[in-house]
Amino acid sequence: MTQIPPQFWSGPVVAAALAECDLPTILEGVRQAHGWTQAQLAEAVGYSQSWVSKVLRGRQPLTVDQVREISIRIGVPLHLLRFGARGDDDPTKRRDFGKAVALTALAGVAMPKRPDVDETTAATHTSITGAQRRLEAITPARELARPAVAQVDFANRVLGRASRSPHADEIRAGLSEAAGFAAWVHADMQDTGSARFYYRRAIDSARQADNALLAAYMIGSLAAFQIDADDPLTGLNLLARARREIGERPPATAHAWLLSIEALGQATVRDETAALQALRMADSAVRASERAAAPPWPWVFPFDHAKLAGYRALVMVRLKRPGEAVAAFNESLLSAQPGPKQRGVLMTEVAAAEAMSGHYDEALYLASNALTVGTTCGSERVLHRVKTFRRTYGGPPSKALRSFDERLHATLL
Known part of the structure; x- marks a missing residue:
């Protein structure tokens, strides 16, 4: 079969x-x-x-x-x-x-084609988005883009029928999640305009649902996207808005996550003092989150020390402290198992750190593995990181470099 x-x-x-x-x-x-x-x-x-x-x-x-x-x-x-x-x-x-x-x-006899909205409607829509998220790690973004956008439109149509029902806010929250996923898929495709559009839609839907925590999560996600797109000042301004949205006493998990993104933004603008301070505060927030019973929705998994170590590694790469970057990457990978696409992104960062240390063969080996991930998973985001690595690579000519360039050019063609 x-x-x-x-x-x-x-x-x-x-x-x-x-x-x-x-x-x-x-x-x-x-x-x-x-x-x-x-x-x-x-x-x-x-x-x-x-x-x-x-x-x-x-x-x-x-x-x-x-x-x-x-x-x-x-x-x-x-x-x-x-x-x-x-x-x-x-x-x-x-x-x-x-x-x-x-x-x-009874579908052909008694069920209406457009059933009334009830307490299960929002959960059903959320489960669809959840199924799409589970497939994202192994599916090229271009194959998920149409289903993701269709789910946003589907949820919006349901909301149109349910705008006055007692379940409307739950459906708006589900629409926010669907739009956030559509934004993530388009970001992986390097379609920045569409990604921003769906992030804004996710934020608006979360606010209309009167869900400050979800709104802060979506604003923080947009901030991370902007920093990743080499617009750190916009990202840092968005993080300030996320904090205002979430209030003076945010859950420790949310606080740690936002601080980690802030550290990355500050490192990208080369403010070493602010970046290191944000990392220290994030570490305290992670310790506080460990005492909590469970992470608050929409954080499904804890933001633990392994995830913080991953951010610390990214920060150290941008601060040009390669030894600390490699150590932090090793710490993060020992206790965490990122998905293939995220692993490809991390490998490009490790490659940059190794190149800074003069370990050029190791750097090219990691970048070549990241190139394999980018082509296999159809991730334009990973391929963009590989191209950025090559553009900034300062090592000497070598057989390994020529082989890497041939693979990269073949991929682009």
Whole structure:
């Protein structure tokens, strides 16, 4: 059986069906993706054609075990379905799934095509964005851009129908998350205009949802984007706005993250004193965050010392302190496992630090590995970092440099 590409599962229709355990829609999408007839689909799932026909028309109710069995046979990622893998016997999840299947079975008879908004609507939209985020680490940004933008437009249309409902603010927050992800995807494509547009939309939606923490997160993300785009002054001004948004007593996780971005911005403008002070304050905030029960949403994972070490390494590269930069990178990589694209970005920074120290062969080796990541993952952001490394490289001519240049030119062509 031909494998379906990962981006298929992040499309707005399929992702919504996964979130709602809408197996008829998933089956029809898989059938079309493979170019199968209904009989070929029936053969793949191991049931009769008449039975499959009833399922596709919403006339055949399904048990949890049947959905799990069919999903495994046609390659549906079980972790994207609400009920989870075998052994997950949470009765609440099973009731939710049973309700979803029952409603789906009546789709052709009783369900309206545009159902009323309820307490599950925002969670469903957030789960779609979450599925797209999980695919981002292994999927070229250009393949995720259209689904990400479609999800923003989809959430906006739902909000238009629900603007006066008691769930409107939750949907606005979900729209903010979708727009933030669309911004991130376009940033990875080096489409700076679109990235700024979606970051602004994410900020506006978070403010309209009256969610100061989410708004501060999106403003901080835009600040980090501006600093990464060699506009540190704008980034530092945005960080000041994020702090005003979040208030005088921000959660320790948010405080540590914003301070780390500030340290990077100050290092980029060569204010060493301010950059080092921000790092010290971030270290104190990380220690405070370790005493908290859990990071506040939208920070899903703790901002710990490993993540701070990664920022410290970036700061030291910009302050031209290569020995400290390499040590900080080693510290961050010992306890953290960044995704492939982020690892590619980090390798270019380590390469710059090694070149500063005169370790030119090591620098070119790391930059070559980053080039492999950029081409394999289709990340223009990583490729841009590799080109920046080459532009600033000051080492002598060598066989390794000629080989690197040949690879880089071949990639650009």
